Amino acid sequence: MSNNVRPENMKRINTFELANEFIDEQIKEIRRQVGDKKVLLALSGGVDSSVVAALLIKAIGKQLVCVHVNHGLMRKGESEQVIEVFGKELDANLIYIDATDRFLNLLQGVSDPEKKRKIIGGEFIKVFDEEAAKIEGISFLAQGTIYPDILESDGVKAHHNVGGLPEDMEMELVEPVKLLYKDEVRVVGEALGLPHAMVYRQPFPGPGLGVRCLGAITRDRLHALREADAILREEFDICGLAEKVWQYFIAIPDMTAVGVIDGKRLDGWCAIIRAVNTTDAMTATIEEIPYEVLHKITARITSEVNGISRVLMDITPKPVGTIEFE
Ligand code: XMP
DSSP states (O other): GGGOOOOTTOOOOOHHHHHHHHHHHHHHHHHHHTOOOEEEEEEOOOHHHHHHHHHHHHHHHHEEEEEEOOOOOOOTTHHHHIIIIIIIIIOOOOEEEEEEHHHHHHHOOOOOHHHHHHHHHHHHHHHHHHHHHHHHTTEEEEOOHHHHHHHHTHHHHHSSTEEEEOOTOOOOOOOOOOOOOOOHHHHHHHTTTTOHHTTTOOOTTTTGGTTTTTOOOOHHHHHHHHHHHHHHHHHHHHHHHTTTTTTEEEEESOOOEEEETTEEEEEEEEEEEEEEOOSSSSSBEOOOOHHHHHHHHHHHHHHTTTTTEEEEOOOOOBSSSSSSSS
C-alpha cells in the first residue's frame, strides 16, 4: 500500500516548527476523512496513543471517544495521569474502565509468563469490545501505529501488544502518525502541549507490571512491586538517571528471603532492579549506577514498602538476558 510508505523527501520532524506544520496538515486530513462521524481510540497512556488522542482532540474534539482500560497492571499514577490530562485538561470524551478485578481474578494462580500474556491480551480485547458495543455510531477506529510498526510488519507490536485490537472490528482506521518515527512522535506530542513526562516516557510493555510480578500474581506482591517501582523512578528522576537510562524498572520474583525488621524475622520478597541502555531493544547494556544511589533506593524500598526484605540488581546484558525479567 503506497500510503504506508514514507516519502523519500519527507523531512525528519525535529523542531516545533516542523511539528506544527505536520499537526496542521493532519488536522485537515483527519477532518476530511472523518467528517462528522465518531472515532474510537484505545488510550493506554503510552506515547503513541496519547499523541494520537491529542491530535484527534484538536481536530475533532468530542467526536473522538477515548477508552482507557485500567487492567490493574499499570505503574503507579498512570491511569490517574490519563484521567487528569485527557479527561480534565483536554476535556476529552473519555471513558475510564477500572477492570482490575476482572484481570486479577483471571490471572489468579497462573504462573506461566506466556499464559499470563495471553490472558491479559485476550481480556483487554474483550473489555474494549464490550465497551465499544455500548457506544452508538462509531465509524472509525484510531490507532497509534508508528512507522517502525509498519516496517516490522510481521506485526510484532500488533500481536504482542495488549493494545492489539480485534481483527473483526469493521471500522475504517485513522492512523495519523503511521509515517513517523518515535522521536518525531515525541516532538509532535510536545508541540501539542502534552506533559514532557508523558511524551518521553520509557517503553512499557502492554501487559504492564503483569510480566514483572513473576510467577502467579498476588495483589499484595503486585502492590509492593508498584510502590518499589515508583521509588526507583523517583530516585532516577532526582539523580538525573531518568534522562539517561533507556529503561529501568523493578521485578519481584515469587520467592521470599529471610530478613530482620525491628528485631523480628520477616520472610520478605526480593525487589530486583533492572536498568538498561539500548538503541533498538535487540541488544542492551547495563547502566552503571553509582553505589550511593543504589544504597538510597535500597534504604527507601526496604523501609517504605511492606513485605520487601531485600533489593538485588540484575547486571545481565542482552543477550543473554532479555530486557524484561520474566
Ligand atoms: P525483551 O524483554 O524482549 O524486550 O528484551 C524488548 C523490549 O520490548 C518491550 N516489550 C514489550 N513492548 N508489548 C510492548 O509494546 C509487549 O508485550 C512487550 N513485551 C516486552 C520491553 O519492555 C523492551 O523494551
